[in-house]
Amino acid sequence: MTTDTETRVRSGLEQHARSMRVADRPPLDHLLSPARPRRVVRPPSVRPLVALAAAVVVVVAAIALLRLDDSTTPAVRTSLRPSSPVVWPLGDDVPRDDLWSAGSAGFAYVNDVLHLGRDWYFQDQEPDGDDWVQRHYIHDTLDLQLWVDLARIDDLWFVTNVQTNGGPVVTEAQVVGDQVEVEVALDRSSPAPLEIELLSDDGSTLDTAQVPLEDGGAHAELSIGPDRTAAVVQVSAEIGDETAVARTIVLPASTADGPARDLFPAFTPVSSYEDAWRYTLTHPGDPRTGWRSALTSYVSTVMTDRRAPPAPTFSDVVTRDDGLQMSGRFASADGGSGTFELARVRPDGPWFLLSLVDDAYDVRNVVLTARTVEVTVALREDTTVAVGCGCYAPAGRTLAEVLGKAGGEFTIIRPFESAGTNRPAAVITVAFQSVDDGSLFRYFDAWSPSTD
């Protein structure tokens, strides 16, 4: 039933709309021509105010960026680097008229490469330069921020660097007596306190603290107890309506060289689900044990006809004296090769994957949120890297592919395809594929969309 208020609102909106002056439409060819700047026509009385507003926006953005640059936190974003190599596009498959302005190129990159749909909004651009700019985008529902650096080359615009604000990062973790001192950085807002936990490798909590985020950082001291020398440090940050989690293995000071960061964070809290495997390399239904078989499930070729891929081979394997850390090389049957590094918190405990580096590229960071995975990749060779993810069966499904040159580093953001699942917990597979040689890393991790 229509109320009086609704009637008044409808009538008022119509009257207001009718009273508006609308400037003449610019000719369509002016609007769409890639050969010249878009002609924006506004009523004369508006133009000076908008110009003033734009100038203020630039100044405010500059102040904000300067403040960020002054920050002591290890922000993911770095200063503009106009001399950076082009990371996108390298081939000729992108229409040239997508590259005629920094705006159109940035738009094409954000929409066509990152595939995150309609929720990306352009926030500002800095500076208003002739040859290079940094465009700042915000994802409305995920509270993600994205900085895309673009450079003009021969009147076309190319992406030279892409960075996000990412999730929490444990910058320091060390054992001091029976305490673990933890420093955390988070380059985004989090009104709720960060939850910092000290865990054993079966997921049980040794100690926990809730600390506020101040100036992009937080500090906590947690009790590890007199009988332990190593543990898992887990940080949970509420970001919007999500929880982003980072983990670190803290090892005894005598053998640790700073925190050994686990690349593959799992979601909290651990409750009734099969707890232990969520923290290790091994799937609960997988009878294999030990690092070789566990690592095999991460380093594999693309499976066809559901046949298991040939196992990789391992070489140059070194385990430290205390048995808590191991490193070596792998070679997969598809020609891929690289190095791996594992750590554990007790000599007979399960292994955590610290790093897995392909000779062609290095997966620097993986951040899981309730809806996306953000992967930062650094390239060692000119190659095409694809990233996909989903529940149980991501390989072959809409991998986001990015061409890149050696030395380039960028972030690929992928939404989970089954983000609407109501499962209390689900296995998320994140796949990284070097498209050029077909080699594939297949990673498993756990994700719980519900905290019940």
Added chain:
Amino acid sequence: MLTDGATERATRAGGFEALYVGSYDRLVRLARLTSADGVPAEEIVQDAFVQLYRRWADVREPAAYLRLAVVNGCRSWGRRRLLLARRGDPPRLPEPGLDGDALAVRQALATLSPRQRAAVVLRYFEDLPEAEIARALGCRPGTVKSLLSRSLAKLKGALDDD
């Protein structure tokens, strides 16, 4: 001058031009109603058409796409305006000569959040059903229902005080 790719698209752009001519003015009005004062409505609408042009072959519902692009563009501008408001006086457009309900509604709308205002304008100016509003705002229809309910309560209070 259009490139080859653009020319190819332009050959089947009759529908695009008709949409441009037929919906431009209303979209500018939609942008202004949806937004706070000072929004560069023409610029946002022109950007929306450029976006649509680039995706013309893939977009099945061009009118809905434009509406979405305009609403999103205005929300993006709204963030800038909030930033400006924290730093000093936000830019203000001269109000057209309004009186009666138009003025009262305009002032009442200004008490709503950008999201609430967008929901109200899409419902009572564009006459969109809740499902369409949900698409435009990127939320569930149930959220639209509660958004509209809270917005109307707030509007009623503001209009009754007027």
